[in-house]
Amino acid sequence: MATVATTQFADRLAEAVERKRSQLVVGLDPRPDLLPVELRGEAQEGREGAARACGRFCRGLVDAVAPYVVAVKPQVAFFEALGADGIAALEDACSYARAAGLQVIADGKRGDIGSTARAYAAAFIEGDAPLADALTVNPYLGRDSLEPYFAACRRDGAGIFCVVKTSNPGSADVQDLVLSDGRPVWQQVAELVAEWGAELVGEHGLSSVGAVVGATHPRAVGEARRLMPQAVLLLPGVGAQGATPADVARAFTSGPASALVNVSRDVIYAFRVAGVDWRSAAAAEASRYARDVWAVSGW
Amino acid sequence: MATVATTQFADRLAEAVERKRSQLVVGLDPRPDLLPVELRGEAQEGREGAARACGRFCRGLVDAVAPYVVAVKPQVAFFEALGADGIAALEDACSYARAAGLQVIADGKRGDIGSTARAYAAAFIEGDAPLADALTVNPYLGRDSLEPYFAACRRDGAGIFCVVKTSNPGSADVQDLVLSDGRPVWQQVAELVAEWGAELVGEHGLSSVGAVVGATHPRAVGEARRLMPQAVLLLPGVGAQGATPADVARAFTSGPASALVNVSRDVIYAFRVAGVDWRSAAAAEASRYARDVWAVSGW
Numbered sequence: 001m002a003t004v005a006t007t008q009f010a011d012r013l014a015e016a017v018e019r020k021r022s023q024l025v026v027g028l029d030p031r032p033d034l035l036p037v038e039l040r041g042e043a044q045e046g047r048e049g050a051a052r053a054c055g056r057f058c059r060g061l062v063d064a065v066a067p068y069v070v071a072v073k074p075q076v077a078f079f080e081a082l083g084a085d086g087i088a089a090l091e092d093a094c095s096y097a098r099a100a101g102l103q104v105i106a107d108g109k110r111g112d113i114g115s116t117a118r119a120y121a122a123a124f125i126e127g128d129a130p131l132a133d134a135l136t137v138n139p140y141l142g143r144d145s146l147e148p149y150f151a152a153c154r155r156d157g158a159g160i161f162c163v164v165k166t167s168n169p170g171s172a173d174v175q176d177l178v179l180s181d182g183r184p185v186w187q188q189v190a191e192l193v194a195e196w197g198a199e200l201v202g203e204h205g206l207s208s209v210g211a212v213v214g215a216t217h218p219r220a221v222g223e224a225r226r227l228m229p230q231a232v233l234l235l236p237g238v239g240a241q242g243a244t245p246a247d248v249a250r251a252f253t254s255g256p257a258s259a260l261v262n263v264s265r266d267v268i269y270a271f272r273v274a275g276v277d278w279r280s281a282a283a284a285e286a287s288r289y290a291r292d293v294w295a296v297s298g299w
Numbered sequence: 300m301a302t303v304a305t306t307q308f309a310d311r312l313a314e315a316v317e318r319k320r321s322q323l324v325v326g327l328d329p330r331p332d333l334l335p336v337e338l339r340g341e342a343q344e345g346r347e348g349a350a351r352a353c354g355r356f357c358r359g360l361v362d363a364v365a366p367y368v369v370a371v372k373p374q375v376a377f378f379e380a381l382g383a384d385g386i387a388a389l390e391d392a393c394s395y396a397r398a399a400g401l402q403v404i405a406d407g408k409r410g411d412i413g414s415t416a417r418a419y420a421a422a423f424i425e426g427d428a429p430l431a432d433a434l435t436v437n438p439y440l441g442r443d444s445l446e447p448y449f450a451a452c453r454r455d456g457a458g459i460f461c462v463v464k465t466s467n468p469g470s471a472d473v474q475d476l477v478l479s480d481g482r483p484v485w486q487q488v489a490e491l492v493a494e495w496g497a498e499l500v501g502e503h504g505l506s507s508v509g510a511v512v513g514a515t516h517p518r519a520v521g522e523a524r525r526l527m528p529q530a531v532l533l534l535p536g537v538g539a540q541g542a543t544p545a546d547v548a549r550a551f552t553s554g555p556a557s558a559l560v561n562v563s564r565d566v567i568y569a570f571r572v573a574g575v576d577w578r579s580a581a582a583a584e585a586s587r588y589a590r591d592v593w594a595v596s597g598w
Contacts, residue, residue: 029414029415031414031418075411075415075418077409077411077415077416077418077419077422078415078418080386080418080419080422080423081418081419081421081422083386083387083390083422083430084383084384084386084387084390085383086386087379087382087383087385087386088382088383091382091383107411107415109409109410109411109437109440110376110408111408111410111437112374112376112406112408113465113466113467113469114467115328115330116328116374116376116377116406117376119330119374119376119377119379119380120376120379120380122380123376123379123380123382124379131382138408138410138437138439139439139472139473140437140438140439140462140473140474141462141465141467141469141470141473141474142465142467142468142469142470142471142472142473142474143469143472144467144468144469145465145467145469163439163440166412166440166441166444167412168412168413168440168441168443168444169441169443170412170440170441170442170443170444171440171441172441173438173441173442173491174438174439174440174441174484174487174488174491175439175440175441177478177484177487178478178479179476179477179478179479180477180478180479180481182479185473185476185484188473188476189473192472192473
């Protein structure tokens with residue numbers, strides 16, 4: 001185990017999961033065209049207004065879901081689509097969530113080499129006051145492209161979630177290509193992730209190098225659990241994309257915090273279906289998902 | 300061929316290459332710690348100052364290299380590392396370069412699914428006044444994750460460069476895994492890229508769906524050319540990473556604009572070696588690389 005100055009990410013996560021009895025992560029995917037009525041006017045005042053409205057939406061969501069979730073997962077793309085103002089809103093949302101005691105997983109799926117990878121690590125998870133606690137990353141460029149993130153895990157108590165098997169139908173195009181030994185590419189990537197994360201296993205037996213596995217592939221979730229016994233699995237795809245909490249039950253066999261279920265649209269835009277106050281709707285759905293996931297996790 | 304309202308990206312590129320007799324792209328990788336002395340003071344005034352200094356550096360570089368290059372390739376990570384101020388500097392650098400008649404290739408290596416991919420397309424290459432002409436993307440998530448970019452190519456004359464085989468040693472970890480038919484993963488990705496780009500071939504016989512292939516693997520460059528005959532190959536790795544213009548000669552067999560050579564550090568930080576004015580040093584190196592590449596291209 002590496003010596004780190006601060007608590008390791010996986011340990012912070014494990015403590016939060018056990019304290020809150022929740023493995024839920026809520027995705028912050030602010031879209032100006034879908035905001036609640038009370039924010040709609042501001043959202044139409046150009047990019048700056050839209051970014052401000054998205055920022056207020058994120059703060060409101062953090063307040064609403066904080067009791068029920070261990071982390072929020074801002075999707076960087078939605079902020080980038082609003083330019084520099086959007087990034088200011090992202091910075092605000094992240095620091096607000098961290099101040100509320102939540103882990104922040106920046107969903108950027110970054111992947112690049114050398115000094116560029118170091119710049120992404122600096123942008124997201126490095127130093128004394130990082131933007132986020134963890135970052136999602138892409139494995140296609142190989143181990144050395146991820147080394148700067150591993151360094152941030154060792155030194156700054158950061159975490160990463162490496163994309164292994166995604167929830168979309170097109171994930172088959174590359175991830176399911178069959179290797180000479182008969183396994184699909186994603187299973188070899190899973191083994192690499194397990195290997196890369198071995199040096200970053202914390203006191204709860206979980207590594208700060210986690211993996212993204214789509215909940216829409218229940219059999220892959222089980223196989224991923226077997227191939228990466230110490231990785232925290234981040235499972236998107238529950239809710240709007242069709243998977244249910246029951247589909248991910250087998251992800252939790254390595255401990256209560258060994259998997260996190262991310263729900264985005266079903267929580268943050270719940271008001272569009274329920275027709276009630278957006279904060280209350282988000283809180284109600286987060287509470288319901290947290291309870292359902294905890295129940296299937298068997299802890 | 301798809302009907303598009305504006306000129307296709309591949310055609311704009313082909314015209315610029317033939318007009319300028321250059322296949323050179325200069326990478327804009329501004330790093331506050333490496334800036335010229337005259338910008339160093341400002342660069343030390345917090346993130347805002349650093350972003351301002353980087354913005355001035357990029358503008359100066361655009362002025363210096365514009366006669367010799369067809370495109371600049373801002374590396375998004377270096378701007379993101381400076382937060383919202385950095386993104387404002389990126390926006391400024393991109394619009395300044397486009398006003399100077401250069402194509403702008405945003406090097407973001409983005410890759411995500413569904414509405415997230417649509418948000419990245421909107422952030423970078425969509426609409427009437429996009430940030431950039433083209434974006435680098437990651438193929439690991441499959442075809443449907445790239446569909447929003449293809450739509451921007453069709454509708455807005457945008458381009459993409461899909462990462463196929465990268466220049467770093469670690470590229471072997473996933474890209475060189477051997478498939479059941481004996482080929483490495485990256486060659487299958489190359490075939491997918493050729494297939495995806497077939498509908499976006501312009502009047503010069505080149506597709507607006509290009510590919511990133513590291514110049515540090517000369518044999519792979521030749522093989523990539525064969526597998527993707529109509530793709531514009533974007534070749535990083537020349538200069539500081541060790542490849543020479545001669546290593547990429549075989550990339551140009553599909554036409555003068557069928558490959559672009561990117562040089563970053565060797566041009567933009569040339570002043571650190573040459574000890575002359577940074578603009579003059581960048582101009583001199585860009586001129587030299589453009590001439591050398593044109594010579595080996597055989598056109």
